[in-house]
Amino acid sequence: MLIARSTQxxxxxxxxxxxxxxARDFEREHRLEERDGALVAxxxxxxxxCGRTRSFAFVMSEELPPAPPAFGxxxxxxxxxxxxxLWVSDQVGTDSGLRLLNVPPAEQRDHRASFAYxxxxxxxxxxxxxxxxxxxxxxxxxxxxxxxxxxxxxTRFSRARLLDNQxxxxxxxxxxxxxxxxxxx
Numbered sequence: 001m002l003i004a005r006s007t008q009x010x011x012x013x014x015x016x017x018x019x020x021x022x023a024r025d026f027e028r029e030h031r032l033e034e035r036d037g038a039l040v041a042x043x044x045x046x047x048x049x050c051g052r053t054r055s056f057a058f059v060m061s062e063e064l065p066p067a068p069p070a071f072g073x074x075x076x077x078x079x080x081x082x083x084x085x086l087w088v089s090d091q092v093g094t095d096s097g098l099r100l101l102n103v104p105p106a107e108q109r110d111h112r113a114s115f116a117y118x119x120x121x122x123x124x125x126x127x128x129x130x131x132x133x134x135x136x137x138x139x140x141x142x143x144x145x146x147x148x149x150x151x152x153x154x155t156r157f158s159r160a161r162l163l164d165n166q167x168x169x170x171x172x173x174x175x176x177x178x179x180x181x182x183x184x185x
Contacts, residue, residue, distance in 0.1 A: 081140060099111045
């Protein structure tokens with residue numbers, strides 16, 4: 001069974017795993033069950049494209065989940081690989097970064113949450129990096145998407161590039177916080 005560290009991680013897993021017809025989005029009904037002494041989050045819904053029932057069940061980690069946008073604690077995900085997290089960080093970061101560039105500073109706060117999500121996904125990639133390694137090991141890539149990204153450019157998973165990418169995203173968020181503070185701040 002799938003083990004999720006947080007609801008955020010469970011939702012991302014479902015978003016990354018398309019229906020057999022290729023559709024990714026579906027309206028999800030959620031319920032909690034107890035199975036063999038474990039808390040299980042069950043998500044079900046109908047694919048809007050083909051009508052198939054989609055169902056996912058996640059054993060929820062016993063560790064208290066972190067506040068969003070974080071996906072989990074110090075340990076790496078067991079259901080999403082580093083390539084998938086980097087792909088999400090790239091996609092969301094590019095989209096929200098372009099939005100940040102095209103709005104006045106006072107309106108950047110509206111796009112902060114999606115950019116913070118991109119940073120949180122990047123933070124997850126770093127959890128796959130062993131302390132004594134200079135890059136994420138190839139065996140950590142378990143999905144087709146992750147293996148493809150690694151095959152195309154393994155250097156994107158080097159410690160130096162990941163930390164540089166992380167620092168850049170952190171600077172952008174700090175700029176949003178400085179120039180577009182939350183209401184009442």
